[in-house]
Amino acid sequence: xxxxxxxxxxxxxxxxxxxxxxxxxxxxxxxxxxxxxxxxxxxxxxxxxxxxxxxxxxxxxxxxxxxxxxxxxxxxxxxxxxxxxxxxxxxxxxxxxxxxxxxxxxxxxxxxxxxxxxxxxxxxxxxxxxxxxxxxxxxxxxxxxxxxxxxxxxxxxxxxxxxxxxxxxxxxxxxxxxxxxxxxxxxxxxxxxxxxxxxxxxxxxxxxxxxxxxxxxxxxxxxxxxxxxxxxxxxxxxxxxxxxxxxxxxxxxxxxxxxxxxxxxxxxxxxxxxxxxxxxxxxxxxxxxxxxxxxxxxxxxxxxxxxxxxxxxxxxxxxxx
Amino acid sequence: xxxxxxxxxxxxxxxxxxxxxxxxxxxxxxxxxxxxxxxxxxxxxxxxxxxxxxxxxxxxxxxxxxxxxxxxxxxxxxxxxxxxxxxxxxxxxxxxxxxxxxxxxxxxxxxxxxxxxxxxxxxxxxxxxxxxxxxxxxxxxxxxxxxxxxxxxxxxxxxxxxxxxxxxxxxxxxxxxxxxxxxxxxxxxxxxxxxxxxxxxxxxxxxxxxxxxxxxxxxxxxxxxxxxxxxxxxxxxxxxxxxxxxxxxxxxxxxxxxxxxxxxxxxxxxxxxxxxxxxxxxxxxxxxx
Numbered sequence: 001x002x003x004x005x006x007x008x009x010x011x012x013x014x015x016x017x018x019x020x021x022x023x024x025x026x027x028x029x030x031x032x033x034x035x036x037x038x039x040x041x042x043x044x045x046x047x048x049x050x051x052x053x054x055x056x057x058x059x060x061x062x063x064x065x066x067x068x069x070x071x072x073x074x075x076x077x078x079x080x081x082x083x084x085x086x087x088x089x090x091x092x093x094x095x096x097x098x099x100x101x102x103x104x105x106x107x108x109x110x111x112x113x114x115x116x117x118x119x120x121x122x123x124x125x126x127x128x129x130x131x132x133x134x135x136x137x138x139x140x141x142x143x144x145x146x147x148x149x150x151x152x153x154x155x156x157x158x159x160x161x162x163x164x165x166x167x168x169x170x171x172x173x174x175x176x177x178x179x180x181x182x183x184x185x186x187x188x189x190x191x192x193x194x195x196x197x198x199x200x201x202x203x204x205x206x207x208x209x210x211x212x213x214x215x216x217x218x219x220x221x222x223x224x225x226x227x228x229x230x231x232x233x234x235x236x237x238x239x240x241x242x243x244x245x246x247x248x249x250x251x252x253x254x255x256x257x258x259x260x261x262x263x264x265x266x267x268x269x270x271x272x273x274x275x276x277x278x279x280x281x282x283x284x285x286x287x288x289x290x291x292x293x294x295x296x297x298x299x300x301x302x303x304x305x306x307x308x309x310x311x312x313x314x315x316x317x318x319x320x321x
Numbered sequence: 322x323x324x325x326x327x328x329x330x331x332x333x334x335x336x337x338x339x340x341x342x343x344x345x346x347x348x349x350x351x352x353x354x355x356x357x358x359x360x361x362x363x364x365x366x367x368x369x370x371x372x373x374x375x376x377x378x379x380x381x382x383x384x385x386x387x388x389x390x391x392x393x394x395x396x397x398x399x400x401x402x403x404x405x406x407x408x409x410x411x412x413x414x415x416x417x418x419x420x421x422x423x424x425x426x427x428x429x430x431x432x433x434x435x436x437x438x439x440x441x442x443x444x445x446x447x448x449x450x451x452x453x454x455x456x457x458x459x460x461x462x463x464x465x466x467x468x469x470x471x472x473x474x475x476x477x478x479x480x481x482x483x484x485x486x487x488x489x490x491x492x493x494x495x496x497x498x499x500x501x502x503x504x505x506x507x508x509x510x511x512x513x514x515x516x517x518x519x520x521x522x523x524x525x526x527x528x529x530x531x532x533x534x535x536x537x538x539x540x541x542x543x544x545x546x547x548x549x550x551x552x553x554x555x556x557x558x559x560x561x562x563x564x565x566x567x568x569x570x571x572x573x574x575x576x577x578x579x580x581x582x583x584x585x586x587x588x589x590x591x592x593x594x595x596x597x598x599x600x601x602x603x604x605x606x607x608x609x610x
């Protein structure tokens with residue numbers, strides 16, 4: 001637990017950073033779309049943090065829920081009504097329901113089984129979206145959705161200022177919600193389950209339902225992130241289900257640090273900026289550098305690559321086992 | 322129908338050769354190596370290079386691919402993999418998926434992203450029909466089945482008859498006790514890793530014609546390898562073999578009867594299977610790995 005003064009300092013820092021972020025699209029309009037995308041991806045990383053950092057579930061297919069949210073919101077906008085907030089709610093609801101149903105698959109078995117099952121789930125959805133191209137547009141992607149004005153007033157502009165503000169606001173609210181949940185007694189039981197499921201069960205924590213809750217909650221947030229990407233870019237492609245996307249978000253979370261709420265967000269910002277810089281130099285071989293980075297993190301250890309100064313501090317208790 | 326079964330068996334045999342190394346490394350060191358497919362891809366590209374650039378005949382070329390991939394596996398094991406054994410599964414996943422991405426991008430850069438074709442010698446081309454078209458057997462697939470069957474018998478004999486096999490089984494069962502008995506578990510593991518990588522390379526060389534060969538190979542077949550291991554368990558040769566055959570038959574059958582759904586069938590089947598038996602169909606249970 002943090003002390004009260006620490007909490008105020010934390011609020012000040014986070015408030016300041018978000019104020020800067022909210023200002024960015026208006027100060028640098030050419031970067032507005034980048035801000036919108038980064039905010040959506042940050043929300044995605046936050047959702048994986050719940051699953052991996054707080055519940056300790058190693059997932060290699062978290063993009064499944066991201067993609068489901070994206071397609072749900074996209075199809076809703078195209079076929080039913082163009083209101084963004086309703087579409088967002090639909091994306092969240094569909095992803096959450098699917099997360100709840102799929103939580104059955106990650107309750108039992110080892111890390112290998114979980115990696116397998118999550119990966120298979122995202123590939124299965126990829127295959128479905130690819131085959132049922134009459135609905136999803138298949139390999140061409142889902143096109144032709146027109147977004148209505150936000151709250152009935154603010155039109156989505158092409159430059160991306162309104163979408164960026166919208167995505168940032170959703171990210172901010174999600175961050176507050178996650179913060180509140182993980183600091184509640186419920187969050188404490190999640191950590192207990194992550195650190196030692198046997199002991200957690202022994203002190204009376206319902207392990208299965210806690211894991212299911214974390215998985216469904218993470219899925220709901222991933223669905224929100226997917227819906228945001230669909231709405232702000234007006235386009236959904238099959239790539240939302242790809243293994244690269246799942247690996248990207250894993251890397252973001254690891255860069256920022258799993259097991260604390262700001263890890264995913266910071267990691268996403270770092271990742272996107274890095275991507276922008278490296279991809280500007282060698283757009284084609286970005287995956288190579290990303291792979292090298294992943295390899296280095298795995299080989300040398302997350303602490304040593306990302307926070308060299310941490311070696312001289314007391315050992316961290318946040319590391320995910 | 323018999324043709325389908327035949328193709329499925331050939332496909333399954335191929336998957337077995339590709340994945341058997343992974344099943345041993347997973348069982349022995351509890352190491353999640355997602356980069357196994359990169360070795361298979363290396364074997365495939367080496368065969369293409371040997372046969373087309375250097376003019377080596379097909380059979381020596383795949384043997385060379387086996388040796389070269391095994392050598393690369395041994396070197397990488399010593400340099401990169403060994404420090405990773407004691408780490409968390411998350412670190413292992415990050416490390417090995419990073420290796421996969423690097424191999425994909427590097428291959429793309431070196432050779433280009435187009436499909437590679439392997440020119441088969443004349444005696445492996447063509448097919449034989451039996452019973453008025455009821456059973457058509459491609460000669461190349463027959464060759465694959467024969468090679469793989471020999472390998473299965475050989476592996477089984479090594480595992481059950483030789484001193485090395487006994488050491489390997491002891492190390493898989495309990496590495497600590499095996500080390501306590503004076504077995505050099507690290508050396509057993511190095512050798513096994515090299516042979517497993519070599520077999521993956523051989524599988525990639527043999528499979529290039531059937532599975533296709535392009536830089537996305539390690540990612541495309543990653544889930545297939547994992548299925549063979551997760552379903553077949555890590556404690557024997559027969560478990561992964563049966564799992565690979567099942568997978569091959571299900572995949573070929575699914576794609577033939579319901580082409581619309583394609584690989585969907587396999588993925589759904591696997592999720593259902595792992596829901597039912599989270600530790601695989603053929604594992605001895607209890608270990609929780």
